[in-house]
Amino acid sequence: MAIQQAASTVTVSANQFHNKNKYLVPFILVAFLFFLWGMVHNLDGILIPHLKKACELSNAQSTLIDVAIFFAYFLMAIPAGIILKKWGYKNGIIAGLILAGIGAFLFVPAANTRTYELFLLALFIIGCGITILETAANPYAAVLGDEKGASTRLNLGASVNGLAVFIAPLIGARFILSGVEHSKDALLKMSAADKLVYLNTESASVKTPYIFIACGFLLVAILFYFFHLPEVKDDNRTAKPVEFIKAFRHKHLSWAVFAQFAYVGAQVCVTSFFVRMAIKGGGVDEKTAGYYLGTIYGVLFLAGRFIGTLLTKYIASHKLLTIFSVMAALLCLLAIFGNGSIVIYALGAMGFFMSIMFPTIFALGLANLGQETKIGGSLLVMAIVGGAVFPFIMGRIIDLYNDNIQIGYTVPFVCFLIIIFFSIKGYKVQEPVQHVELN
Structure with a gap:
């Protein structure tokens, strides 16, 4: 999903923008952040029915996937702002990418053990990471170029995010969903060994997509570390409750x-x-x-x-x-x-x-x-x-x-x-x- 919130007031020295092409690659990296969190959100529509089957969940239990992601947003909304204020936007983005990458890698042990609670922990950590990214991405996109083009850059970021709404389910359907779904009666007739093989196979299919997502987060973190981005100063005071x-x-x-x-x-x-x-x-x-x-x-x-x-x-x-x-x-x-x-x-x-x-x-x-x-x-x-x-x-x-x-x-x-x-x-x-x- 895409979030366009009121960004913090940012001040950037005028001489940072004397060359319009100077920030083309950094903007592409920022735009890719929109795509990454869009992929995470839009895989949930595949992940929920899949883990319901693989972990033998009720419908309510399967929606805890949404709870883990979106409750992370709620809890991290204010801490994310504090992190960016203290560490700066560039370091904050790198921290968010690493945190989200760690969460995505946790899908491997979660799938190996078929432990739903570990899946939820992984998703919560991913949610915390992308909350930081979303809080930082809008002001960063706004300053990577002349002031008149800020709105255009934000809309481009939202459009890139929208691409993930289309792409993520196709990837999930191809690599996660098996197309095999047994009824409750069929499962009851299976031997314990056959049922275990079936459930473990279903659980294991999530590993490859989330390993790629984790690598994507960490690769972009490395690129952010080596590329120059403008220093963004936030002069806002912290609002009281x-x-x-x-x-x-x-x-x-x-x-x-x-x-x-x-x-x-x-x-x-x-x-x-x-x-x-x-x-x-x-x-x-x-x-x-x-x-x-x-x-x-x-x-x-x-x-x-x-x-x-x-x-x-x-x-x-x-x-x-x-x-x-x-x-x-x-x-x-x-x-x-x-x-x-x-x-x-x-x-x-x-x-x-x-x-x-x-x-x-x-x-x-x-x-x-x-x-x-x-x-x-x-x-x-x-x-x-x-x-x-x-x-x-x-x-x-x-x-x-x-x-x-x-x-x-x-x-x-x-x-x-x-x-x-x-x-x-x-x-x-x-x-x-x-x-x-x-x-």
């Missing part, structure tokens, strides 16, 4: 945080159960479902990001958000009550209409905040924890209804209703209530 609480007096910000919480939850719900939904509701096999996650959902998500950005030039952002969130809600209903291929196409089309939600909610939430813009941005980033909460709720509902995946999609449907309310009423800026002390 009371200032974060005070910011909620802006009603439109409060609703934006709630809407962002719901949006991230909805997106993660849709992708986390896409493969199993395509199998059970769409009637396709496991590998085909994995490919559809990339070729239908991923392609439409990427297309929506470009087309949606173009439409914002002609349609007010809150109105476009209303149109897209209503369409996403209708498609969710179609997925819940439909059958066959219509279910798969409905899930895929949701990717198109969800594509502009995060940045649009973000921008509407930060409107007219003035000096509290950075605090508002931090709160909107922390709302990403919705990706840890809603999928678990969805998993519990599916388990309660005897593995009925379609019933579970009522959770993202409710999330879309929250976004619809925000786009119609919640986004409106109101003067915050001023508390007057009476003598």
Whole structure:
């Protein structure tokens, strides 16, 4: 997934940019950071159904993969800022890359022992690492060139991130999913030895992709170490906790945080159960479902990001958000009550209409905040924890209804209703209530 938060104010000496080509290679490296964390996030849609099978998990247990990643964001949001402030952006990025690489390498012992808790620890460590990367990448991309091109560079980074939505599921379907899935009755009829071989084989298939991801993180860390990047100075003071609480007096910000919480939850719900939904509701096999996650959902998500950005030039952002969130809600209903291929196409089309939600909610939430813009941005980033909460709720509902995946999609449907309310009423800026002390 891509996060465009309000970056810290940065000051860079003018003489650092006398040669426009000087920072071409460093910018390419920064852009690759967007791709790396996009790969991690968008492999989760493959990893969840796969580890559910390999580790014999319930639906709720399988969503702990999302919990591990997105709860890391919540816990590391403030520490990441402190790390970057004390160590500097370049050293902070290198530390984040190494941390994420270590987490990815932990997939090897986790797969060898088929220990789900170790998988979760690995994902949590990866999540902590990429939180640092995401916190640093936006300001770095902003300063690697002239000031006028900052917005273009950030959009390029987001586009590179969007490519991972398409590529990651295809890689996961090719190298992780086996296409072999035995029913509970078939597993019960297996001998203990045959069952162990089957489960160990399934578990082992995750090692190769995550070894490559780990090597990618560490290789980029080495490149960052040797390439010159501009010194980025952060002059911001650290906000006090009371200032974060005070910011909620802006009603439109409060609703934006709630809407962002719901949006991230909805997106993660849709992708986390896409493969199993395509199998059970769409009637396709496991590998085909994995490919559809990339070729239908991923392609439409990427297309929506470009087309949606173009439409914002002609349609007010809150109105476009209303149109897209209503369409996403209708498609969710179609997925819940439909059958066959219509279910798969409905899930895929949701990717198109969800594509502009995060940045649009973000921008509407930060409107007219003035000096509290950075605090508002931090709160909107922390709302990403919705990706840890809603999928678990969805998993519990599916388990309660005897593995009925379609019933579970009522959770993202409710999330879309929250976004619809925000786009119609919640986004409106109101003067915050001023508390007057009476003598």
